[in-house]
Amino acid sequence: MAPENVPQHMKAAQISEPVPTIRPHELLVRIHAAGFCHSDLQTLQGQFKSPLGMIPSHEPAGVIVQVGAQALGSWQVGDRARDGRLPARRRLCGIHGRRPGHHGQAARRTVARAGGAADVRGHLGVQFAAARGFRVVAADSRAAGRQLAMEVRDALQPSLVVDSSLPQEAEAQIMQLTDGEGLAAAIVCTDSLPANAWALKMLRIGGFLGVLGLPPQDWRFDSSALVFRELTVRGSYVASKASTQRMIDLAESTGVRSHVTTVSFDKIPDIVDMYQTTSMKGRLVVKVVEG
Structure with missing residues (x-):
């Protein structure tokens, strides 16, 4: 032909x-x-080299x-x-609401000390961290993502929204917010190697980096920063049943919405x-x- x-x-x-x-x-x-x-x-x-026929x-x-x-x-x-991908006994989501607005979704664990600031990527993470009383920095390279972070209800809005595509400017804003200390924790939802490396750089001494992305390449982090600043990097896959229930209870009590x-x-x-x-x-x- x-x-x-x-x-x-x-x-x-x-x-x-x-x-x-x-x-x-x-x-x-x-x-x-x-x-x-x-x-x-x-x-x-x-x-992931998944076999054909996968739904x-x-x-x-x-x-x-x-x-x-x-x-x-x-x-x-x-x-x-x-x-049902929960490590504990596999059960229902837990919300049986009859009114509009009910939504259930697994939440990742957020680790930050009270009074500290956490950089949480994802509009749900922003809301949950704010609901727990943390000062929250929302970072996104996309204008749509930054706008979404500011569209959540007032009580759950982040303290600061930065454009991570402008890393030097974003770093200056974060350091000003944290009085030069850096972030207590950063939860990064993207598999971008530069984004995760930048988030690690934003941590204060003893800070925590939660890694949720799964890139095709191996992770690469600054070994000097990890050792001399005593940083912790932890991966996360799914929440336990108990964590999911706490997330659902918090969503219902504080108005977290997806x-x-x-x-x-x-x-x-x-x-x-x-x-x-x-x-x-x-x-x-x-x-x-x-x-």
């Missing part, structure tokens, strides 16, 4: 599968929504529609369920481009069931 005759679009096969039949000890959950995050993008790009999204949420006769626990049809951008199921082919735009805000969620 001549190049000029190659079509611009192709039609892929779609396979409909029957709804699975559960075994006596199993539950059947109908997925209502599923999140798309950076690890999904990394899987798509082949970083994307590790952040599903839905409703239990069948309970096996021998299923352990107090499961009931109609219970809301979420991703900014969610929803797309319909038929718009799935567009979500990768949407996710990678610099104007993207908050969590990108596909609505599997409308209404």
